[in-house]
Amino acid sequence: MPFKNITLGEFIIENQEQFKFAEGELSRLMNSITLAAKVVNHEVNKAGLVDILGASGDVNIQGETQQKLDIFANTVFINTLKRRDIVCGFASEEEDDFVIVSDNDGGFDHKYVVLIDPLDGSSNIDVNVSVGTIFSIYRRVSPVGTPVILKDFLQKGRNQVAAGYIVYGTSTMLVYTTGHGVNGFTLNPALGSYYLSHPNMKFPEMGSVYSVNEGNYVHFPQGVKDYIKYCQREEEDRPYTLRYIGSLVSDFHRNMIKGGIYIYPTSTKAPKGKLRLLYECNPMAFLAEQANGKASDGYQAILDIEPTELHQRVPFFVGSIKMVEKAEEFMTLYKE
């Protein structure tokens, strides 16, 4: 195989025709996302130093108040994207309501809305374990020339024009799709450039890892309990291995590479599940389907759910197609 050294910028230009909207728009969106990701990456990398550098604890060396990293990441992503003259509105896990890009910032004339989970798995920060950022991009449905409205954000996952995540792991990677497969790029920190390291990523049809917070077992619905017992039963290819990082991005990333299923079900403690449809499940579901995987709420495709509210939660089953189908079989047995 010839040696290839393709940067993200080159890859976007080469594949521009796959983004069915105006030329240059995808590069602007992706450039601003990757730039913001570099800033967040830098901050995440020195998280352990914050107390040392911040001296008194809540004021940093520039005299600014230290913010929690998820608020920091939120601000960096929104501000960076705003400057690129392409986004008309944001919705974020960290904002109560959606954010309108004002007419002064040209927002009324822009066409895209961005939905983000700026820092996913943020409880892992304190213990030096991988975290991520998840993003999802739609074209607005309200007319250009007006401020964005709620309807622009409450679109079915099927309408996404691009989605992806950044994993701040042992290396920093960007993984994204525009509906033509999934590609992964690794940041070379010395050069500040992302290189195509994982072309055309696919979930193996079948895997041997299940990822679920099994500590909540007693609170799970019967279908999930039975599926977990199925994973643990001794058979030719079982028991499966349990791996749970506690950051959806990282668990998903591992399962896509090695094969596996991630489950965050409903429970008596969280009757609608924990994960958010718009910021977490839809973008991951788009990636999963583009990578030959499957994403479900236990009964139906995540991407077909009509959202009714911004911070809506859903149960989430995502991963290797055969494993998600098997979990759905168990769920269906107990469907009310």
Ligand code: AHG
């Ligand atoms: P966030 O940090 O954005 O709130 O998301 C955390 C999510 C998800 O990434 C992770 O898999 C899950 O919550 C972990 O929840 P539990 O600690 O309940 O298992």
Ligand code: MN
């Ligand atoms: Mn999250």
Ligand code: MN
């Ligand atoms: Mn988050």
